[in-house]
Amino acid sequence: MEAGRYGLKTDKKLQTRRAESTLWKDIVRSRTLYLFISPFYLLFIVFGIFPILFSIFLSFHSWDGIGDMSFVGLNNFTSLFSDGVFWRSIINTFIIWIISVVPSIILGLIIANLINSPITRFKDFFKVTYFLPNVTAAVAVAIVFSSVFSTHFGLINFFLESIGLERIRWLTSSVGIKVVIALMVIWGSVGYNSILYLAGLQRIPKELYEAAQIDGANSLQIFTKVTLPLMKPIILFTVIMSTISGLQIFTEPQILAEGRPIQGSMTIVLYLYEQSFKFNQFGYGAAISWVLFIIILFFSILNWKFFQKPKNEGKKLNHGS
Amino acid sequence: MDRKLSFKSIILHFILFLGIFISLFPFFWMVVMATNETSAVYSVPPKLTFGTELFNNIIEVFESTNFIGSFMNTVFVSVVATVLKLFFASLAGFAFAKFHFPGKNFLFFFLLATMMIPSQLSLVPNFIVMETLGWLGTFKALIIPDMASAFGIFLIKQYAEEAIHNELMDAGRMDGCNTFRLYWNIALPILRPILAFFGMVTFMGVWQDYLWPLIVMTDTSKFTLMIELAQLKSLYATDYALVMTGSVLATIPLIIVFLLFSKQFIAGIADGAVKS
Structure with missing residues (x-):
């Protein structure tokens, strides 16, 4: 045993x-x-x-990059929360993000649907040309836009004046510069969104449209009841991508605001850059980057939750077909 | 019926071409200004036709800035970074796709999780790392930190899983290929389409990267094009012809690469989104 x-x-x-x-x-x-x-x-x-x-x-430290680091506890964070410019940069970033992402998605959906129409010709030409702005360097784009929207010699203001309207201070007013930045983002992202939506549209089975037509649905009903629900996963994808890139916007405001000391175009990453590398406040910069990280994380989760239920519906429909 | 259809089609094409006009206008405007003298910009009404000054403007850009140098720097950094990224991403992607090894799932999940971290989070400390390593102002700072891309590994793994058949791997093993030979002789040729796509995305991304080079490229002779262009803009703000010529020269390579491979590029972008 x-x-x-x-x-x-x-x-x-x-x-x-x-x-x-x-x-x-x-x-x-x-x-x-x-x-x-x-x-x-x-x-x-x-x-x-x-x-x-x-x-x-x-x-948790105060450091200029050269001298000694000194421990300051939560000081960086507390002064961050009472820092007016920082709050401004958060608000600006969100305003620019919203006024660029919403039009970009709507225009992207419209263009994708137009290109997808059976009567549309030159489809490849449209795809390539609409996508072209997406591969153009943001620095160069910002330079072109700063000339087109220049107050005194810009094309846009010339056009406004010639139809009897007043000049707009696009680049030197807080609202104007946000609009110009948003227009740049829209110009660069519509083509990208269109290509993605087009790919989504082409995957929707034709029988679904035929069935809806037989049931007597009009174009608008077909779009809202058939197309949109099936497109939700791909729209979610573009919303998440544009949230992440929108909250990190830097190049456009940095190039446009160069030499113009206005706070209308101060974004989170631009503030992070200036505090860290212009004023050598590395501890403060690190604190800003943590707040940015938390904001991005929060919105990624929110986006995901917001779209999750419709996403499942889309999947079910896909299986059913 | 027929007339109604063609009317609808005219409206549809009109809207699409209007969109194309807006999409292309900034390019048109860039070239108009690059081919004219700066005084044309300040004329009323503004000149909207191509001029003959392009050649002179180019020479002026070359004379007043280190444009050729920064162009060569950018070509060098973009090419080297792209080749290295392709190599490391395809090695890892292939290993994850076609082999089993202890800890594989955890390691791959970890890799995916790192993609959630925004690069700005480590902007300040990475600058300090570069300073400590003595890499500030060197091309190493632009190439090495980002040499093995999680996104690239993920992309290539997804592709390799379906594209490389197990029978082919077995045949290779029977012929006595070791793991590296399997990668080099069997996987790489099959992975060519996805490598072309990832290569293009990488090349264009490195070419137009701005924030990181702006921080770490402290040596003017090592400036990349985007930094040189921003510099040109702040130094010669009112000399539009000069600044626009620089913009045209910095953008052309991107447009050429895109137009050459536009079909694969667009298909790749669409594919990636539909799958994810």
């Missing part, structure tokens, strides 16, 4: 040992594969994890 029990025990031990050794053998056997995937993880430790931990540390 004793010997038997003892034997059983060694057997178990042996098994676990064997399992361990096969795992170890598997790991050794896969060493080339670990080597293949290692660059990402090594780089992420150095340029990802370390900077993130360091930025937590930094956000």
Whole structure:
């Protein structure tokens, strides 16, 4: 009995040992594969994890990058929340985001539907040309827009004056500069959205449209009851992408606002850049970047929750077809 | 019936061409200004036709800035960064797609999770890392930190899973290929379409990157085009012909690359969104 029990025990031990050794053998056997995937993880430790931990540390310190760091506790965050310019930058970022993302999605849907129409010709030409603004460098685009919207010699103001309207101070007023930035974002993103929506439209089975027509639905009903629900996942995708890029907007306001000390175009990342690299307030900059991260995270989750239910409906319809 | 249809079609094409006009107008305007003298900009009514000054404007851009140097810098950085990113992303993507190894699922999930982190979060500390490593003002700062892209690995893994058949892998193994030979001789040729797509996205992204180069490129002789262009704009703000010529020159390579591969590019973009 004793010997038997003892034997059983060694057997178990042996098994676990064997399992361990096969795992170890598997790991050794896969060493080339670990080597293949290692660059990402090594780089992420150095340029990802370390900077993130360091930025937590930094956000509790005051540091100009050269002298000694001094621990200031939550001071960076408390002064951030009473910093009027910071609040302004958050509000500006959201205003620019909303007045650019909504038109961009609507225009994208319209263009995608027009290109998708069976009577439309030159489809490839339209796709390529509408997409072209998306691949153009934001710096160059900002330069062109700053000339087109210039107060004294800009084309837009010339046009407004010639039809009897007054000039608008596009680049030097708080509202005007937001509109110009939003127009740049819309101009650059409509084509991208259209291409994605078009891909979505082409995946909707024709039978669904035919069935709706037989049931006597008009074009608008077909669009709102058939097209939109099926397009929701892809619209969600573009909303999430534009939220992330919209909250990080930097190049356009930086180029446009260059030399113009107005706060109408101050965005979160522009403020982060100026505090950190113009005024060398690295601790303060780190605190700003954490607030930005939390805002982006919050909105990504919100977007996702908001669209989740319709997304499931879309899936069901897809399965049914 | 027929007339009604063609009327509808005219309206539809009219709207689409109106949109095309708006899409292309900034390009048109850029070229108009680059081919005229600056005085044309200030004329009333504004000149809306192409001029003959392009060549002179280009020479002036080359003389007043280090434009050729920054152009070569940008070509170098974009090409090297693209090649390295393609290499590392395809190695890892292939390993994740076609092999089993302990910890694979966790490692891949971790990789996906890192894509959620906005790059601005590590802007300040990464600048300090560059400073500590002595990489400020060097091309290393632009190329190395982002050399292995999580997005690229994900993209190539998704493609490789379906495109590379297991029978082919088995045949390769029977011929005595080791893992690297399987990657080099079997996977790479099959992955060519997705590599072309990811390569284009990467090349264009690096070419027009602005914030990070603005922070780390402290040495004027190593400026990239976008930094040089922003500099040109702030130095010669009122000399529109000059600034626009610079913009045209900096944008043309992007447009050429896009137009050459527009079909694959658009298909790739659409595919990625539909799948995700």
